[in-house]
Amino acid sequence: MAHNLETLTRHSFPESGEFFAVVSPLNNNSITSLPEISAEQLEGKIKAVSDAFPSWSARTAQERADVLQKWHGLILENKDVLVEIMHKESAKLKRECEAEVKYAAAFVDEYATQAVKPRGDELETGEVVYQSIGAVAAITPWNFPAAMITRKVSPALAAGCTVICKPAEKTPLTAIALLNLAREAGIGEGVFELVLGDAKMIGKKICASNDIKKLSFTGSTAVGKILMRQCADTVKKVTMELGGNAPFIVLKDADLDEAAEAAVQSRFKFSGQVCVSSNRFLVAQEVHDEFLQKVLAKVEELEIAPLISKDAAQNVESLVQGAVAEGANLICGSGKCDGNVFEPTILTGVTENMEIFATEIFGPVMTFVKFDSVERAIEMANNTHYGLAAFVYGGAANEVAKKLNFGMVGANSLAISNPKTPFGGMNQSGIGREGSHFGIEEYYEVKFIAK
Numbered sequence: 304m305a306h307n308l309e310t311l312t313r314h315s316f317p318e319s320g321e322f323f324a325v326v327s328p329l330n331n332n333s334i335t336s337l338p339e340i341s342a343e344q345l346e347g348k349i350k351a352v353s354d355a356f357p358s359w360s361a362r363t364a365q366e367r368a369d370v371l372q373k374w375h376g377l378i379l380e381n382k383d384v385l386v387e388i389m390h391k392e393s394a395k396l397k398r399e400c401e402a403e404v405k406y407a408a409a410f411v412d413e414y415a416t417q418a419v420k421p422r423g424d425e426l427e428t429g430e431v432v433y434q435s436i437g438a439v440a441a442i443t444p445w446n447f448p449a450a451m452i453t454r455k456v457s458p459a460l461a462a463g464c465t466v467i468c469k470p471a472e473k474t475p476l477t478a479i480a481l482l483n484l485a486r487e488a489g490i491g492e493g494v495f496e497l498v499l500g501d502a503k504m505i506g507k508k509i510c511a512s513n514d515i516k517k518l519s520f521t522g523s524t525a526v527g528k529i530l531m532r533q534c535a536d537t538v539k540k541v542t543m544e545l546g547g548n549a550p551f552i553v554l555k556d557a558d559l560d561e562a563a564e565a566a567v568q569s570r571f572k573f574s575g576q577v578c579v580s581s582n583r584f585l586v587a588q589e590v591h592d593e594f595l596q597k598v599l600a601k602v603e604e605l606e607i608a609p610l611i612s613k614d615a616a617q618n619v620e621s622l623v624q625g626a627v628a629e630g631a632n633l634i635c636g637s638g639k640c641d642g643n644v645f646e647p648t649i650l651t652g653v654t655e656n657m658e659i660f661a662t663e664i665f666g667p668v669m670t671f672v673k674f675d676s677v678e679r680a681i682e683m684a685n686n687t688h689y690g691l692a693a694f695v696y697g698g699a700a701n702e703v704a705k706k707l708n709f710g711m712v713g714a715n716s717l718a719i720s721n722p723k724t725p726f727g728g729m730n731q732s733g734i735g736r737e738g739s740h741f742g743i744e745e746y747y748e749v750k751f752i753a754k
């Protein structure tokens with residue numbers, strides 16, 4: 304059926320008496336309010352996904368693939384409405400929303416294909432069997448309101464798992480729209496459920512439940528650590544996609560036009576509110592000033608979205624002001640926020656000992672650090688507890704990439720993330736991988752049957 308914003312965001316969540324407002328960062332007006340789930344209602348949803356597991360996992364892989372293919376088709380058919388919803392609740396630029404909807408749909412397509420791939424092994428001594436892990440949970444962030452859901456839910460469903468998902472309360476409408484399209488595709492009640500409300504309460508209950516066999520989380524490292532602790536009591540399997548502090552290294556022989564274009568894209572996509580966004584620009588001293596000029600020319604023409612909230616913008620402001628107080632030079636932008644608006648900003652003269660060097664900025668701020676040898680660049684790049692994404696431009700990009708402790712490295716490329724490649728971090732950026740066959744394998748137990 305052809306949808307509009309209203310029909311695609313209809314819901315039948317049970318009333319609990321408590322509501323939360325969904326606010327548009329485009330104008331800070333309330334879009335709607337939604338009921339918060341009560342603890343008792345949440346227990347009911349956990350039971351529903353657990354009860355639905357035996358029949359969903361007993362379906363043939365081909366049946367599950369067919370249902371996922373339908374969902375994929377419906378997401379693409381409703382792309383324009385999804386873009387409208389996502390733009391309104393996240394302020395993400397419409398062209399970026401469109402790219403995200405396609406990216407989100409591509410995960411569903413990938414896992415429809417992965418669902419029917421034979422897995423396991425016949426050994427002389429017995430058989431290795433892949434068994435669906437059970438009912439699982441997903442907790443997702445607001446910066447990719449659609450893709451973080453499909454990247455978790457579609458491999459889980461493909462593997463025969465049922466899913467309870469708690470999307471970010473800042474962007475619940477895209478999640479509701481995806482749920483409605485899933486229902487239309489034949490993904491029934493209990494197979495995929497959404498819960499919204501008090502994140503702490505929901506997180507605690509999901510982690511404590513013996514009926515939930517796995518948690519996949521994308522969000523901040525701080526919350527990831529809390530959830531891992533809470534999962535310890537049930538020894539729950541976890542996949543964690545956490546924060547990043549991506550270095551972007553410009554070697555002295557890099558094509559500076561290409562590198563400047565990539566640097567600006569990588570930093571300013573969704574105003575820098577992306578975990579793989581380049582956070583530290585390490586530039587060979589021989590080309591530093593020329594590269595900076597090329598970047599500045601591009602930044603002047605930029606159109607960027609307001610940040611998700613006033614608090615987010617204030618955090619960015621305090622990081623920038625802190626860096627200036629520590630001796631960095633503010634050469635573009637006022638260094639101040641206006642509500643939730645923060646202008647594209649460039650700081651030069653940033654050094655390893657500054658707070659901003661160690662922190663995920665999550666905003667439209669480029670920090671420039673000079674280096675005098677490739678070895679120093681590698682050392683500075685690796686000087687972080689994070690390890691999600693890194694980028695290197697120049698002739699030796701491939702060799703440098705091998706020495707970087709990051710889960711994904713773009714060597715003269717920004718294309719580090721697509722449904723057919725493994726996505727995930729080292730160190731405190733996470734555990735496990737999403738995308739490709741690695742993503743679906745997170746939703747199986749591997750069993751050995753000796754003969």
Ligand code: ADP
Binds near residue numbers: 444526
């Ligand atoms: P961000 O900074 O991107 O908002 P968060 O880690 O705070 O990242 O949020 C990511 C997701 O985790 C959101 O869905 C949010 O509601 C949820 N969340 C935040 N705190 C908790 C918590 N204590 N327990 C469970 N989920 C949480």
